[in-house]
Amino acid sequence: MTRSLRFFFEAGVDTPLWPQDTRSEYGYPVELCRLPISPATRTELARLSDWYQSSIDWSYPPNPSPWPEGERERFKEQAQAALAALRRELGAEWTVRDESLL
Numbered sequence: 293m294t295r296s297l298r299f300f301f302e303a304g305v306d307t308p309l310w311p312q313d314t315r316s317e318y319g320y321p322v323e324l325c326r327l328p329i330s331p332a333t334r335t336e337l338a339r340l341s342d343w344y345q346s347s348i349d350w351s352y353p354p355n356p357s358p359w360p361e362g363e364r365e366r367f368k369e370q371a372q373a374a375l376a377a378l379r380r381e382l383g384a385e386w387t388v389r390d391e392s393l394l
Contacts, residue, residue, distance in 0.1 A: 293385070297322065299375055300391040301344040303353065308341055308371070308392070309378075329381045336374045343367060368392075 298310040302321075309322035318326045324334045344367065349355035357364070371392060379388050 294387055295382075295385060296387045296389070298389050298391050299378075300393070301341060301371070303345070303348050306338060306341050308337060308344075309388075327382070329378060333374065333377050333381055336370075337378070340367070340371055340374055 296312045298312070299308055300310070301308045305321055307321045307324055309318075309324070309327075311318055311320055311322055314320045316322070324337055327334070347357045347359050347364070347367070349358050359367075372390075375388065375390060379386070382388065
């Protein structure tokens, strides 16, 4: 059986992983501690989620991002590296779809 996750960052959420089924044993959104991944990958995904929150102007979220030029690209590169590590660690029994709009 292949398990499936969606990968994207969301305002106010501390994980970039979402199961297909809202009744997932891993939580909705996914609780990183429930996944069979290394502590380093867990920490990196949480760090990226925190960092993503700083891309939002919380005084008025529809405003443009307060990130300086280049930060979006740095974030995107690190997010893609974390996604690659996640896929390696989860292995062939998992599909992780990249739905990030970065």
